[in-house]
Each structure stands twice: as structure tokens, then as C-alpha cells.
Amino acid sequence: MTRLHVQLAAVAALACLALAPLVLSPFSVTLMNYIGIYSLVAIGLALLTGVGGIVSFGQAAFVGIAAYATAWVSALNGHSPWLGLLFGVALTCGVAAILGVVTLRLQGHFLSLSTVAWGLAIGFLFGNVEGLGHFNGISSIPPISLGSLALVSSAQIYYLIWGIVALVLLLGYNLLDSRLGRAMRALRGGNTLVESLGINAFRIKLVTFVIAAFLASLSGWLYAHMSRFISPGPFDASMGIEYLMMTMVGGAGSLLGGVVGAAIVTLLKNSVQDYLPLIAKGASGQLEIVAFSALFILFLQWARQGIVPSIARYLPKTRRERPQPAPPLPRRPQPAPGELLLKVDGAERRFGGLVAVNNVSFEVRSGEILAVIGPNGAGKSTMFNCLTGALRVNKGEIVFAGRLITRDPQSRIAKAGVARTFQHVKLRPRMNLLENVMLGTYSRTRTGLFAGAFRLNQREEASARHEALLQLERVGLGDKPFELAGSLPLGNQRILEIARALAADPALLVLDEPAAGLRRQEKLRLAELLRSLRADHLTILIVEHDMEFVMSLVDRIVVLDFGSKLCEGVPSAIRSDERVQEAYLGGVA
Amino acid sequence: MTSDIAAILAIDGIATGAVYALVAIGTVLIFTVTRVIFIPFGDIAAFTALTLAALDAKRFPGTGALVVVLACLATLIEIISLIRNGELRLLPRALFFYLAVPLAVVGIAWLTMRIDPPLAVRLVLALMLITPIAPLLDRIVFRPIADGTVLLLLTVSVALHFALVGLGLLFFGPEGVRTEPLTSLSTELAGVLISGQTMLIVIAALVFSGLLYLFFDFTLVGKSLRATAVNRTGSRLMGIRPARAGTIAYLLGSLMAGVSGILIAPVNTVFYDSGFLIGLKAFVGAIVGGMTSYPGAAIGAVGVGILESFASFQSSALKDVIVFSLLIPVLIWRSLASLHSEEEIEE
DSSP states (O other), X not given: OOHHHHHHHHHHHHHHHHHHHHHSOHHHHHHHHHHHHHHHHHHHHXXXXXXXXXXXXXXXXXXXXXXXXXXXXXXITOXXXXXXXXXXXXXXXXXXXXXXXXXXXXXXXXXXXXXXXXXXXXXHHHHHSTXXXXXXXXXXXXXXXXXXXXXXXXXXXXXXXXXHHHHHHXXXXXXXXXXXXXXXXXXXXXXXXXXXTTOOHHHHHHHHHHHHHHHHHHHHHHHHHHHSOXXXXXXXXXXXXXXXXXXXXXXXXXXXXXXXXXXXHHHHHHHHHHHHHHHSSSOHHHHHHHHHHHHHHHHHHHOTTOHHHHHHTTSOOOOOOOOOOOOOOOOOOOOOTTSEEEEEEEEEEEETTEEEEEEEEEEEETTOEEEEEOSTTSSHHHHHHHHHTSSOOSEEEEEETTEEOTTOOHHHHHHTTEEEOOSSOOOXXXXXXXXXXXXXXXXXXXXXXXXXXXXXXXXXXXXXHHHHHHHHHHHTOTTOTTSBGGGSOHHHHHHHHHHHHHTXXXXXXXXXXXXXXXXXXXXXXXXXXXXHHHHTTOEEEEEOOOHHHHHTTOSEEEEEETTEEEEEEOHHHHHHOHHHHHHHHSSOO | OOHHHHHHHHHHHHHHHHHHHHHHHHHHHHHHHHOOOOTTHHHHHHHHHHHHHHHHTTOOOHHHHHHHHHHHHHHHHHHHHHHHTTOGGGHHHHIIIIIIHHHHHHHHHHHHHHTOOOHHHHHHHHHHHHTTHHHHHIIIIIGGGTTSOHXXXXXXHHHHHHHHHHHHHHHHOSOOBOOOOSOOOXXXXXXXXXXXXXXXXXXXXXXXXXXXXXXHHHOHHHHHHHHHHHOHHHHHHTTOXXXXXXXXXXXXXXXXXXXXXXXXXXXXXXXXXXXXXXXXXXXHHHHHTTTTOHHHHHHHHHHHHHHHHHHHHHOSTTHHHHHHHTHHHHHHHHHHHOOOOOOOOOO
């Protein structure tokens, strides 16, 4: 499948949508309108939940805020619905931003539970705030007018609704394929990964959250002016859960899945209403929700992935072209060989009563490979986490390239030129090799939300893509840039992480146990790669306990034992040091 | 607000909170053993009240039919899974637990109904009819996805709640019920009148939490449940079956939810959909306890009850808004307090 095929399919889908009101009955057109309106919320949720990993049960509240805002402006105060749109969007995004700032630092299911909390609280507000019609709602909301044309009939507003849905899909897919979109897709890999790439994870979460709320507000505006009447019912907690159902049925990771899910859930509900009376006379109203919930539970039991990803697996893969040469991305000034690059001075880190790192000092000079080694529990990993900002030292100083980084957060240390890899590989398995490496270029590029969604910065994107390909070729993975990262063997995944780190143009490369779990051949390849990087004047710090791997590779070694520095020197000196032998073997052999 | 009113509100809040506490403890129990955040416990509580009201009115409650349907479904699913795994020798056992026991319970209730039993027997009957529901739902709904993420389980649990609300409307109708008080005693404490029902609620909450504590600390089954909560794989290696531990947890949890339903029915009018808010507020209490601590959950639930009581005095329309808005600071505090390492979200 080429890009042309995708475009043809999109044009065909648009044509079908455009012709639909001409052939469908008015009732079906109304149904289609509802599908479109729900789709907008579901697309936002697909972005928030499927892509960003933030499960929200509260989107209905955002829909409600916008719907009530526009009803207040237009029906109660007599202004134009377009003013209502502005007010509704601004209010919804404002509320979302405040809620996001407060809650998005919560972890795991605490975050989802907070969405239940504010979703319920806002939902109860609609029926209880003075001046919003209480449980009777607000009626006689005016229709949207385009110039002198009022969109009264369902066929008229149909084009507005589906026009917005199509535009949102286009911009959404553009965004996901841009710098910010890749950062969003990395969110599911955990904060440590995202921050290590120089990305401010909290900001990306906040942006994603507000985008989802924005789409919900569009939906609320359309809903209010289509049904011309609102009451608290359609914005309560159960609707919030229904939106989540739509997203999960369609396939949480896929924007198109939002539309498909909204269509399936809406049509299913409708047909349950149609057919249930035939099976159970009299009790149909009550059984509707039962049948619907049961179907949903069955669906989750049998197809957790959702419909779109399940079908997409059987479609032919999109063929993509290798990135063309493009002007290189700007490089950071590299330190002169032999210059002092990293200085750790009296670092100490405690966990309660345990001193994991105790008064450790060492230096790394530009162009060398330094290894930090030690037996299990020596404090290597803690030292590593302090260097990269994942943990803070309790005492002492860490200076990188003449700058004190002791108190800096991970993303700032990463931006300053420290790129890292992980002992337990952290890649995005559902992104291809090229995209994974492009994540590394995040701090060297600057395309923002709008430029990404409207494809305004294609030159920078081409440069980033070409840079990623160059780094893949540099580490020897350049032959299949479009393979999924998850399908690589462990050894190559480690090497892919190195390519991603290199794409950040680091001054210091920090590797956390790079040889752990590798086979002999893979270790040899890795050592060879690291030597070639040293030949390019890259400075490397390795934390490792595989002695054989370290001895033949590095220039100098720092040995830790029980949190303290035991000794420091060239490999041959370390090998013959009695204290090191004792630490590793428990006595002079 | 005078100190008199404050005292009355506080006592009222403690009574409501004690009811939430029973449900909250059940919620924590299920979550630690099975990782399911079982929202429908509130529905179980409401159904118990409705069942009791139906028994009082000498009607056979719809809960009986529900148990029969669920038992048949669970048996069918169990048989299919036994056939698939080639374990047909376990068939008699499955038939006994999933079909015979629930049907026997319904049968006993139906027969006892005919002799117009006294209140105490009706209470036992209501609890008997309600306890099989959650374990059977566990077999039908949650066992097939026991390995799913907490979020998947939560979503399913919410969907299950909606199904139960629909069934509740079908079986019990839209009318609310209020059962007769279990006691007409009342006493005066420091100038404030306390009804016997309030005292009964608090005493029941204390007794059942105490019993649960004894069960966990001094019985082998209780210890096996705790072991499952700490580490499923590890306890499986020790010969504990997580599925069985789950069933026991659901049984205990529904018993507590049932008791809370019986206690709340004379105080508040209970509708078929009253369970959602009971469940959610109990859940808020459980979160205060970090979803892991029973005393924490009980204290949290009582706190929610008191908060709700004072909030409804200030503004009865906005009491739920206040209760759920205050959950957010609690969540932030819990999230900061829990030092769990970050987990990757599975693909």
C-alpha cells in the first residue's frame, strides 16, 4: 500500500460522507450527526488514553461545560452561537488546564480516579448551579448560522459536523507524525524514558489533556446547537464512561478508532432499542442498558485491542521511502579532547538509614571511556540515577561541562548534553526504528503544536528524519528503518537505544549495564561500536559489572563497594588491585 | 451553626460513614486479592435493602431469579472451560459449587417465605440471597480477564455496575423502599438524642471489622487471602489458588455490603440505583486508606460520611460536588505518599 492508496481511500470515504444525506432517511442522518458529535470526544480520548496512556472517565464533563457555556451565551443572553463557541472552548480549555496542572502529576490509577472525581463533581454542578435551568435544562437554543443560512435541519448541520470531524482527523494524524506527537506516543514508556530524552513529560501530558478537552468542547458546542435543548443528563458520569467505551471498542491507540467506536456504540444502542422489544416485551427499557453493558463486557473479554488495530493487522503494510538527504540539524559545541567534562564531588545518597552512595568523587575527561564497576549492591545504579537526575544527591556536587547540575531535573540534564540508555531496555515497541531514534532529536528541534498539526515545518522534520537514519547507519541498523522496535532481538534493542542517544548529539553518553543479558557475539559487536564512537571523540561513561567486557574496552575504571569508592585507575592496575579482588571474590584468591 | 447542630451532624455523619466503611472494607478486600476495583458493591448493598423490603412485603424478591440466572451462566462457562482444559473429572465439584449451592439457597429462601418468617429470619434470607451474586459475577465476568490491567478490570467493573442497575430496575421497579427500623430504642448522650438504629450501625461496623481482623490474623484461609494479596505467583507456589481466594474475598465482601444495605434501609430511602453513590463514596474512603489498609479505609469512609453530613447542612444540592471535589486533594496526598516505582503501561 502506498501513500496514494491511503489518499484514495480517504477521498472515497469523504465522497461517501458527502453523499450520505442525499440517500439516507432523515432519521439516519440524525443518527450520523450523533455519531459525528460523539466521534470528536472519542478522538480526543484516543489521543489521551490510547496514545498518552491517561485514562479519563470525565470527558462528558468537558462536553457539558462547553454545551452549557454556549447555551448560556446564545439562549439566555441572546448572543451569536459563534460567540458561544469561543466562550465554550476558552472556558473548557481553561478548566482542563487547571485540572491538568493539579492532577496530571498523579501516578497510575490515582490519575484515572481523579478523573472520576472531577467528572462527577462537574456533572453534579450542571443541575445545581443557579441560572442554568436546574434539572429542567435550557431550551430554545438558537441554531448555528453561516452568514444568513441557519443550520436548522439535520442534513444542514450534518456537513458542519462531519467537516469538523474530517479536519480533526487530518490534523490529529499530522500531529501524531510530528515532533510533539512522537513525544506524546513516548508517554506510555514512563516518565524516566520521556524525561531522559529531554522532554518535559508533564508539559506533554498537559498539552494532550487540553487537546482532548478542546475536542470535547467542540462536541459540546455542536450538541447544544443541534439538539437545541440541553439538560444535565447527557453530561453525567455514565456518559463519560460511554465515551471511554467508544474509544476502547474502536481501538484506543487509533484516532480513526474513535470514529469507528462512536459509530458502533451508537448504532448498537440504537439497534438494541429496536430489537429488544421483540425478544422481551414490556421490559425493554430496563434491559437495554443490561444488554448494552453485557455486550461491552463480552467485547473487552474477547478483543481488548479494539476493532481498528485488529483489522489493520490484516491490511497490507504501507510502503515508505527511505529518508532523503537533508540539511543537518544544528550541533552543540563539543568539548575539546582531554577537557574536564564531568566532576562528581563528595556525592552522597541515603535511603532512610542506608547510605547507598557515600562520599564518592571522580572525574570524566572528554574523549575517554570510563567505567564504574562494583559487585551487586555497591551503589552503581544509585550513582547512575544521581548523574542523570532520576535521583537527587543528599550531599555533594555534580558539575557537567562547567555547570552545576546537582538540582536539575532529568530533562534539563538531558538537554545539557547527557544522553543515556537503560539497563532494562526502554523503547517504544509499536514505533518503528526510525521514529524511536527521532525521539532522540527532540531537544535539537523546535516544531510546536500548530506547526506540527498543519505540517508547517517539513524542513526540520526532513532533517530530523535524515539525522535518525544517519545514526541508525552509524550503529549498523540502517537496513530496515521501518521495522517495529519491538521485533528486534535484545542485543539490537540495546544498540537502537544507543542510536537514539546519539541522535541527541550528546557530549556525554551514559550506558547503564549495556552488556547485561547479551550473548557473546552481541557483546563483541557492542564493544566494537563503543570503540568506534570513542574514535569519533565521544565521551562514554559505563556502569557495568561484566568485568571481561569492561577490561578490554575502557580507558579508566572507578570501583565502588558498599557505596564508597574503593579505587580508581587503568584496567591493568584495577585487575591486580587486592582490594578489588577481595570485594569481588571475598578474599585474596 | 451551634454546637448542638454540629453534634447532631457529626453523629449522623458517623452513622452514614459506618455504612460506607463496611462497603469500603469489602472494596479493599477485593482489590487487594483480585486487583479489581469492584464498583458494584454499592449495588449489592442497595439490592440487599430492596430484597429485604420485598420479603417484608411478602413478595419473593427478584434477587432469587437473578441468582438462578447467574448460577446457570457461571455453570455453563465453568463447564466449557473444564472441557477445554480436559479437566472433566472436576465436573461434579463445579456443578456443586456453581449450580447446586446457589439453587439450594434460592430454594430454601422460597420455601421459608411460605411460613411467614419473623424479621430475624428475613434478614438472614436477604443476606443469603445476596451473597452468591458477587462470586458468580466474578466467575462470569472477571475470571476470563484476571490477567488484565487494573484499568481494564476497572472499566469492566464500571460496565458491570450499569448492567446491575438495569437489572435492579427490572427486578425491583422504580419505587424506593424504606424498611422498618431494626430497633426502636434510643438514648441520650450529652444532651443529644441518638437513635438505636444509629448505634446499631456503628456497632455492626465495629463488630464486622473486628471479625474480619480476627479472620485475617488467626485463620489459615484468612492468611492465604493475605498471601494472595501480597504476591499471586508466590502464593500459587505455596498451593493457594488465587481463584479460590478471589471467591472467598467476594463472598466476604458481599456479606459486608449486604449488612450495610440492611443497616441503611431504615434510615435512607433506597432506590434500585442508590448503589452507585454508596459504592463511590465507600470507594473514596478506600482510597484514603490507599486501597490497601482496612483501618485506613474505615477511617476514610467515616470521614466521608461526616463530610457529607456537614456539606449537606451547608448546601444539600451541592453536597456531592463537595465530597467528590475534596477527593482530588486526597488523591494527590495519596499519590505523593505512595513510593511505588513507576510502571510502564502495557501496550
